[in-house]
Amino acid sequence: MSSEEASGSSGTGDAVPILEARNIVKTYGGVTALHGVTLRLTAGHVHALAGENGCGKSTLIKIISGAERPDSGEIVINGVSHAHMTPKGAIQQGIQVIYQDFSLFPGLTVAENIVLTSAVAEKRTLYSRRQSRPAAQQIVDDLGLSLDLDQEVERLSVADKQLTAICRALINDARVIIMDEPTTALTHSEVQRLFALVSTLRARGVALVFVSHKLEEALQVAQDVTILRNGELIISGPATDFDRRSISHYMTGRDVDESRLVNPPRYDRDPVLSVQDLTLPGAFENISFDLHAGEILGLTGLLGSGRSEIAEALFGVLRAESGRTIVDGKATTIHGIRDAIDAGIGYVPEDRLTQGLFLDKSIADNVIASSLERHRRRGLLDARTIAATITEQFQRLRIKAPNVEAPVRSLSGGNAQRVVLAKWLANGPKILMLNGPTVGVDVGSKEEILTILRAQAAAGMGIIVISDDVPELVSVCNRVLVVQQGRISATYSGDDITPEAIQEGMAA
Amino acid sequence: MTDQKTDESVTRSTVRESNRRVDSAVMGAISRFHLQHGVVRMLVLTLLAFAIFTAVKPRVFLNPLNLQNIAIAAPEIGLLALAIMLTMLTGGIDLSIVAIANLTAITISSLYTAIGATDAGLAESLAPVIVLVGLAVGAVGGYVNGLLVSRVGITPILATLGTMQIFNGIAITWTGGKTLYGAPAMLTTFGRTVIAGIPALFLVLVAAAIVLAVVINKTALGATIRLQGANPVAARFSGIRTDRTLTSTYVMSGLLAGLAGILFVSRNPTASADYGSSYVLLVIVIAVLGGTNPNGGFGTVLGVILATLTLQIVSSGFNIIRLSSYDYAIAQGAILIIIMVIDQVTSGRRRRTVPKISDALATPTES
Numbered sequence: 001m002s003s004e005e006a007s008g009s010s011g012t013g014d015a016v017p018i019l020e021a022r023n024i025v026k027t028y029g030g031v032t033a034l035h036g037v038t039l040r041l042t043a044g045h046v047h048a049l050a051g052e053n054g055c056g057k058s059t060l061i062k063i064i065s066g067a068e069r070p071d072s073g074e075i076v077i078n079g080v081s082h083a084h085m086t087p088k089g090a091i092q093q094g095i096q097v098i099y100q101d102f103s104l105f106p107g108l109t110v111a112e113n114i115v116l117t118s119a120v121a122e123k124r125t126l127y128s129r130r131q132s133r134p135a136a137q138q139i140v141d142d143l144g145l146s147l148d149l150d151q152e153v154e155r156l157s158v159a160d161k162q163l164t165a166i167c168r169a170l171i172n173d174a175r176v177i178i179m180d181e182p183t184t185a186l187t188h189s190e191v192q193r194l195f196a197l198v199s200t201l202r203a204r205g206v207a208l209v210f211v212s213h214k215l216e217e218a219l220q221v222a223q224d225v226t227i228l229r230n231g232e233l234i235i236s237g238p239a240t241d242f243d244r245r246s247i248s249h250y251m252t253g254r255d256v257d258e259s260r261l262v263n264p265p266r267y268d269r270d271p272v273l274s275v276q277d278l279t280l281p282g283a284f285e286n287i288s289f290d291l292h293a294g295e296i297l298g299l300t301g302l303l304g305s306g307r308s309e310i311a312e313a314l315f316g317v318l319r320a321e322s323g324r325t326i327v328d329g330k331a332t333t334i335h336g337i338r339d340a341i342d343a344g345i346g347y348v349p350e351d352r353l354t355q356g357l358f359l360d361k362s363i364a365d366n367v368i369a370s371s372l373e374r375h376r377r378r379g380l381l382d383a384r385t386i387a388a389t390i391t392e393q394f395q396r397l398r399i400k401a402p403n404v405e406a407p408v409r410s411l412s413g414g415n416a417q418r419v420v421l422a423k424w425l426a427n428g429p430k431i432l433m434l435n436g437p438t439v440g441v442d443v444g445s446k447e448e449i450l451t452i453l454r455a456q457a458a459a460g461m462g463i464i465v466i467s468d469d470v471p472e473l474v475s476v477c478n479r480v481l482v483v484q485q486g487r488i489s490a491t492y493s494g495d496d497i498t499p500e501a502i503q504e505g506m507a508a
Numbered sequence: 509m510t511d512q513k514t515d516e517s518v519t520r521s522t523v524r525e526s527n528r529r530v531d532s533a534v535m536g537a538i539s540r541f542h543l544q545h546g547v548v549r550m551l552v553l554t555l556l557a558f559a560i561f562t563a564v565k566p567r568v569f570l571n572p573l574n575l576q577n578i579a580i581a582a583p584e585i586g587l588l589a590l591a592i593m594l595t596m597l598t599g600g601i602d603l604s605i606v607a608i609a610n611l612t613a614i615t616i617s618s619l620y621t622a623i624g625a626t627d628a629g630l631a632e633s634l635a636p637v638i639v640l641v642g643l644a645v646g647a648v649g650g651y652v653n654g655l656l657v658s659r660v661g662i663t664p665i666l667a668t669l670g671t672m673q674i675f676n677g678i679a680i681t682w683t684g685g686k687t688l689y690g691a692p693a694m695l696t697t698f699g700r701t702v703i704a705g706i707p708a709l710f711l712v713l714v715a716a717a718i719v720l721a722v723v724i725n726k727t728a729l730g731a732t733i734r735l736q737g738a739n740p741v742a743a744r745f746s747g748i749r750t751d752r753t754l755t756s757t758y759v760m761s762g763l764l765a766g767l768a769g770i771l772f773v774s775r776n777p778t779a780s781a782d783y784g785s786s787y788v789l790l791v792i793v794i795a796v797l798g799g800t801n802p803n804g805g806f807g808t809v810l811g812v813i814l815a816t817l818t819l820q821i822v823s824s825g826f827n828i829i830r831l832s833s834y835d836y837a838i839a840q841g842a843i844l845i846i847i848m849v850i851d852q853v854t855s856g857r858r859r860r861t862v863p864k865i866s867d868a869l870a871t872p873t874e875s
Contacts, residue, residue, distance in 0.1 A: 338749060341747035349745055354739070354742065355741050355745045358739045358742050358743075359738075359739070360806070361734075361738050361805065365731075365738075369731075369735050370747050372731050372732065372748075380727055381726055381727060381731065423746065
């Protein structure tokens with residue numbers, strides 16, 4: 001009911017900025033993170049804020065939300081100028097940031113999560129479960145969502161957690177909602193659901209900021225686009241002026257090649273990996289495919305389709321119940337990760353921060369973590385060959401870091417992913433599986449990572465890319481398998497690999 | 509004309525190249541200094557403690573006998589601190605080390621007296637075997653801890669708290685709570701030996717420290733121990749055999765504790781279940797003071813050795829200026845907390861600045 005009222009009261013066409021960050025300058029030490037950047041947010045508009053990692057996006061958000069103070073510039077909210085914001089002041093002004101981890105309390109219910117922060121903000125001493133529920137219910141109904149208010153948040157899907165965070169923002173009377181990479185962890189249909197909610201929010205007169213790497217999604221939903229590079233405002237304008245290609249051009253300062261480029265695999269030889277009727281009830285069933293040397297095989301499907309579980313079973317994280325795995329013509333039993341590695345399989349996991357990297361360790365320590373056995377000589381580690389391996393990988397993958405002793409924590413997403421790749425390449429695997437190889441990686445690094453994969457395939461490695469990034473699959477894969485509810489539902493090869501076909505296969 | 513131009517650009521690019529190289533060398537030195545931070549800090553602290561007590565009571569403190577006393581008391585504590593540091597490297601802890609050390613000491617003493625009761629000469633000639641049996645007791649104790657932590661999956665602090673009670677209980681029932689007297693002459697002679705002014709016991713600590721440093725820094729096992737502590741999940745996904753690494757760690761910890769037990773009986777030909785009951789907390793303080801990260805992944809042998817010496821110097825200094833052991837306990841706690849506060853302050857600042865420096869270096873190459 002009240003949502004209709006809200007939509008009536010605020011039009012989407014008027015271009016009066018609800019918030020304007022003007023000429024923001026921010027330096028850290030001697031480094032300028034933002035050189036006079038301006039961002040204008042309009043009520044009822046979605047503003048896509050794009051840029052490669054380290055371009056200053058997060059600094060700008062921190063300044064708007066009051067987490068950092070600008071060196072100069074002003075933040076104008078409804079005509080009132082502020083030299084800087086404070087976290088509390090920002091919330092009072094209706095500015096809400098939804099970070100990637102959503103900052104929810106996992107042990108509390110959805111209703112409690114929605115209501116609690118506003119109760120704290122109002123300095124209420126006692127918390128009443130009875131009073132809180134109707135307020136939460138109201139928001140959920142207003143937005144037309146189906147959220148179970150009594151469910152504990154830790155049991156929710158990523159998408160529902162995000163919805164909870166959005167509801168929490170709205171109960172605090174948010175007029176500006178900034179969302180950091182809102183679609184990364186969502187499936188295609190969940191993204192569509194989010195976008196439907198976004199139009200409801202727009203109708204309520206909320207200004208939204210999408211910080212995103214996924215260009216076509218940003219274009220699908222945004223009215224305004226602002227692009228930053230190296231702390232400078234490159235361009236800002238209506239979304240209709242941009243397309244995928246021009247955005248990536250502005251982001252990287254060069255043309256990014258996303259065209260399809262594949263080398264012919266060695267189909268004449270026996271497959272390097274042959275999977276036959278691999279089954280793990282509840283996860284996947286009767287999975288059979290061959291992987292040839294020099295081939296890049298795409299494994300795609302929605303989140304929860306079983307695509308990740310198949311990879312994890314081949315790497316020994318999960319144990320398949322039946323089926324055969326033949327590596328290089330030899331039947332191989334993979335009961336643990338070590339079995340997989342000994343058979344010549346490497347795996348770049350989806351969650352690279354916890355599963356792939358030792359964040360506080362140096363790049364050097366990370367690179368040799370999987371190949372320690374290879375670098376032994378008379379019981380001791382051979383410092384010379386280790387140094388050679390590290391330098392070789394560091395240079396081959398062009399990891400941008402001051403030196404190999406730098407902790408991985410200090411690297412950007414793209415460089416961190418290269419370190420995980422380096423770790424496996426140092427072990428010389430015959431088969432390399434990569435789960436979401438370019439998630440959270442900026443456009444320029446993404447292209448370079450794909451180039452590295454092509455080079456490895458050309459050198460004879462068999463590569464499996466597990467991904468739901470369709471343009472990426474089209475760009476590198478010789479064949480693409482679509483997984484649906486644990487079964488391979490479609491296979492595409494050669495000229496049949498088009499974005500439309502794969503998208504259709506996933507959604508079918 | 510054109511030649512000159514290319515010359516110029518060549519020079520410019522070589523200058524840029526050499527600048528880059530200097531940059532990366534400096535950054536390397538800085539980050540290495542951060543890694544060695546704990547060691548440098550400990551060295552300063554050791555020298556400071558030494559200087560203070562030298563200034564206060566130079567005659568008594570610098571007396572060779574006093575210095576030798578420090579060098580005789582430090583090794584057993586140092587070995588136990590190394591043991592706990594090793595387990596902390598994997599992100600665990602071993603609370604049972606003192607109980608294991610006592611069990612080793614009791615084994616050696618009672619085996620020696622039992623054999624000696626029938627044939628004193630035989631007991632003496634079997635001394636090396638008896639010592640090895642004592643060490644084996646340490647290894648077995650450590651293996652039990654290792655199984656509980658790695659195979660059963662019990663949190664190290666709880667697993668070793670349990671085994672500490674068990675080992676201690678075994679020691680008490682075995683000895684009836686009494687102090688056992690008697691140790692092979694081989695050990696007691698060794699305990700009194702001084703080589704070039706340095707007590708042999710201290711050389712045992714130095715040797716053990718060198719071996720442990722080689723294991724931690726130069727072997728695949730050492731690397732896996734450090735990686736395991738830094739991120740157990742990533743260690744598993746990197747193909748590191750977690751259970752094997754943990755079991756080896758706790759066996760090594762048990763062996764070091766056993767060696768400490770051998771030093772107990774070498775210093776004093778006695779053994780009892782309640783010897784060194786205050787050591788558990790002391791060695792945790794030493795390990796952390798020496799720069800070991802209790803969350804795992806980081807720690808150095810040298811840092812722990814220096815921390816051992818510092819606390820021994822403070823202990824002996826307090827003795828000389830006639831402060832009680834209670835004052836020493838207060839000093840231990842105060843030193844630990846001051847160091848932790850300094851750590852918090854500096855690491856907070858470092859965390860804020862380090863990524864920015866690398867960003868600054870990364871951006872020019874990016875564009």
